Amino acid sequence: MRQFVIMILFIFSTTTSFGQLDKGVWIIGGSGSFSVQNRDFVTPAYTVIYKDVDITISPSIGYFVIDKLALGFRPSYLLKKSEDRGSTGTASGGRGNFSSFEIGAFGRWYFLKKDNNYNIVSDISYNYGFQSNFGSNTGHNNSFKFLTGPVIYFNSSVGIELLLGYSRSKVLNNNNTSALNRGFLTTIGFQIHLGKNK
Numbered sequence: 001m002r003q004f005v006i007m008i009l010f011i012f013s014t015t016t017s018f019g020q021l022d023k024g025v026w027i028i029g030g031s032g033s034f035s036v037q038n039r040d041f042v043t044p045a046y047t048v049i050y051k052d053v054d055i056t057i058s059p060s061i062g063y064f065v066i067d068k069l070a071l072g073f074r075p076s077y078l079l080k081k082s083e084d085r086g087s088t089g090t091a092s093g094g095r096g097n098f099s100s101f102e103i104g105a106f107g108r109w110y111f112l113k114k115d116n117n118y119n120i121v122s123d124i125s126y127n128y129g130f131q132s133n134f135g136s137n138t139g140h141n142n143s144f145k146f147l148t149g150p151v152i153y154f155n156s157s158v159g160i161e162l163l164l165g166y167s168r169s170k171v172l173n174n175n176n177t178s179a180l181n182r183g184f185l186t187t188i189g190f191q192i193h194l195g196k197n198k
Contacts, residue, residue, distance in 0.1 A: 020114070020153065020156050020157065020159075020193035020195070021064065021067060021068045021110050021114040021119075021193070022064060022067055022114065023064050023065065023066050023067050024063075024064060024195060025063075025064045025193050025194065025195035026061070026062070026063055026064075026193070026194040026195065027060075027063070027070050027072065027108075027191055027192070027193055027194075028060070028061050028062075028191070028192045028194060029059070029189055029190050029191035029192055030057070030058060030059040030060060030189055030190065031057075031058050031161070031163075031187040031188060031189025032055070032056065032057050032058070032187065032188060032189065033054070033055070033056045033058070033185050033186065033187035033188075034053075034054070034055055034185070035052075035053075035054045035056075035167060035183055035184070035185035036051065036052070036054075036183065037052045037054065037167070037182060037183030038050070038051060038052075038085075038182070038183060039051075039052050039082070039179050040180050041177065041178075041179045042178060042179075042180075043177050046087060046088055047087065047088045048084055048086075048087040049084075049085045049086045049087065050082045050083060050084060050085060050179075051082070051083050051085045052080050052081070052082050052083075052181060053080070053081045053082075054078055054079070054080050054081075054185075055078070055079045056076055056078045056079075056187075057076070057077050058074055058075070058076040058077075058187075058189075059074070059075060060072055060074040060106060061073055061074075062106065062108070067114060068109060068110040068111075069107070069108070069109055069110075070107070070108045071105070071106070071107050072105065072106055073103070073104075073105060073106075074103075074104055074106045074125055075101070075102065075103050075104075076101070076102040076103075076104070076127055076129070077099070077100075077101055077102075078098075078099060078100045078101075078102070079097070079098075079099050080097065080098040080099070080100075081095075081096075081097055082095060082096045082097070082098065083095050096133065097133075098131060098132070098133050098138075099131070100129050100130060100131040100132065100141055101129050101130055102127035102128060102129025102130075102141070102143065103127060103128065103129065104125055104126050104127030104128060104129075104143075105125065105126060106123060106124065106125035106126075107123070107124050107125075108121055108122065108123045108124075109121065109122045110151070116153075117152070117153045118150060118151065118152050118153065119150070119151045119159075120148070120149070120150055120151070121148065121149065121150075121151050121161060121163070122146075122147070122148045123145075123146070123147040123148070123163060123165075124144075124145070124146050124147075125144070125145045126142070126143070126144050127142065127143045127145075128140070128141075128142045129142075129143075131171055137174070138173055138174055139171055139172050139173035139174050140171075140172055141169055141170060141171040141172070142170060143167060143168065143169030143170075143181075144167070144168050144169070145165060145167045145168075146165045146166050147163035147164065147185075147187060148163060148164065149161060149162050149163035149164050149165075150162060151191065156193070157192055157193050157194070158190065158191070158192050158193075159190070159191050159193075160188070160189070160190055160191075161187075161188070161189055161190075161191060162186070162188050163186070163187045163188075164184070164185075164186055165184065165185060165187075166182075166183070166184055166185070167181070167182065167183060167184075167185050168180075168181070168182045169181045169182075
């Protein structure tokens with residue numbers, strides 16, 4: 001795995017483009033995130049409090065509509081591991097594994113000058129998706145995320161970013177129950193800027 005990452009970095013470090021944050025440049029990339037959240041599973045009769053561990057993979061493609069502002073499309077795959085941390089009423093939650101697939105949109109703004117080899121970015125996204133438990137559809141969900149942090153560029157095309165932020169999502173299950181997820185998360189990802197040389 002280590003050799004693969006080094007090879008990818010070498011390939012990307014040998015490519016160049018002009019004006020990575022200019023209007024008309026495409027941005028392609030992706031990120032992975034790891035988060036720990038508290039989740040309240042609420043029914044009319046009881047509430048179960050879960051601790052969730054989430055792993056998310058999110059590829060993305062976007063376009064700079066003006067200098068330093070990119071809008072785009074971001075699908076996302078989530079794998080969740082849940083553990084019951086307490087309950088009210090007569091229910092007990094136990095443990096479980098869930099997955100979901102979401103599609104959505106994002107906007108990102110870069111705060112510093114365009115020609116820096118580093119920058120600060122803010123990323124806001126909204127996604128809608130479907131949840132499954134062991135392969136069967138159990139409901140749908142929507143999520144909102146706000147992230148910010150540094151981007152370091154290897155060259156004028158490729159950057160790595162480490163972002164911190166807040167995530168909030170709501171799951172509506174097919175059995176008329178709901179779950180609210182909220183908490184802080186960290187993501188790490190690569191972004192590749194593709195534009196025409198002038």
